[in-house]
Amino acid sequence: MVIFRATHWLRFWAQLQRCEDDGEFLKVACRKLKSMVMQLFANYGWRFTNRFK
Numbered sequence: 001m002v003i004f005r006a007t008h009w010l011r012f013w014a015q016l017q018r019c020e021d022d023g024e025f026l027k028v029a030c031r032k033l034k035s036m037v038m039q040l041f042a043n044y045g046w047r048f049t050n051r052f053k
Contacts, residue, residue: 007034 007030014026 003037004034007031 010030011027014023014030017023017026
């Protein structure tokens with residue numbers, strides 16, 4: 001999914017930040033975004049074992 005790829009690149013970009021606080025903020029934001037999206041999909045019946053064909 002696009003959201004997982006985006007959070008992967010944001011976490012990678014967070015490692016490149018000079019200010020450690022900024023990098024940590026991005027990592028936390030990515031984790032929260034990913035968990036919110038997974039919860040949203042789970043609430044509407046999406047099982048993560050489903051695959052697109």
